[in-house]
Amino acid sequence: MSMKRHNIAVNMLWCVPGAVGGSEEYFNRQLRGLVEIEAPFDVTVYAPKGFSRAHSELASMMNVIEAPSHCTSRELRVLLENTWLVSQAKSADIVHHGGGTIPNRGNSTTLLTIHDVQYLSYPEYFSAVKLRYLKNRVPSAIRRATVIATPSNYVRESIEQHFGVERARTAVVRHGLEPAIGADKTPEHELRARFNLGNSRVLLIPAITHPHKNHEFLLRLLANEWRNENVKLVMVGGNGLAESQIQSLIVELGVANKVVRSGRVQAADRDGLIALAEALVFPSQYEGFGAPVLEAMALGTPVISSDCASLPEVVGDGGLVLPLNSEAWAGALDVIRAQRSTLVQSGLRRAEDFTSAKSAQDLVIAYEKTLAAVSR
16 A cells, blocks of 8 residues: 655745845755655645746746745735635645745644744844844744754754754754756856956855855955965855945955955856865854855865854864954965865765755655654
């Protein structure tokens, strides 16, 4: 007798393509992983209008139903979750809410993914409106969720400690990279020409200019401890809340000739820039996971990372993990050059623990834990 295939409704109305950062790739990679491992679930994704075009590979693999809106307005998205989604997902065995909150109405058997709780550590980096929303919605969602999934033990333990959640109600679903990552990367010569890199050694930070990403730390290194280094810092990513300060600081420190702003790039360019870099430099103050360090390790590029939040957990022995002070980072480039081969091999081994298949296996365990909780 064959076992019942449970129906999973995945709420991705929060996932406006190109607007939600690393959580977008995280979620899409683990869903593609479910297909890769032939998970025993029938999954339907509920997403904003235009999602299928932006994520055509995922849409070709599983059933995607688009909402009657692009969901760029939080108010409209919340309304659709409490009306349209309720009707669409009423017969699902589990509703998986991937955006960190749960609507007030709908199926009560839920897996809630919380990507991070940065607002607890750095409330000053949030607008008053966003902070008020998170302080209201996140605790409510945590109370009502059947099981809570996080991308790292760091976030899991933060939630357990701050909200008093029992370990039995939490699960870690790691980030995972697709097997073919880097296969279509843009050639180095093309990227060097397009971004005017010449023969310079490249340091890369792929991050939107939000305050916690800490671009300022790297700019001050370029102006001081690394001033004699023949390097260009390529800053990949969109404009964040610290954009104006970063622009001013580049001029103030006199490092404009050492900084290249690429803006947002496609995956092929991102992979190509990572692969050509001497190192990926990531001095972030807070990450729920930190996918760029994983991508660098998988592509054979050494990582220099801060020791903040989840980053030590993710990097492990696959790169340099340093405290956020200039003295610790002053000689990091010398270490990278002297130990490059060792660091590359360590990073590649570390990345083997974070595949899309393993991420999907974690997700299957979280789904099974959710089903078991409601059957007791």
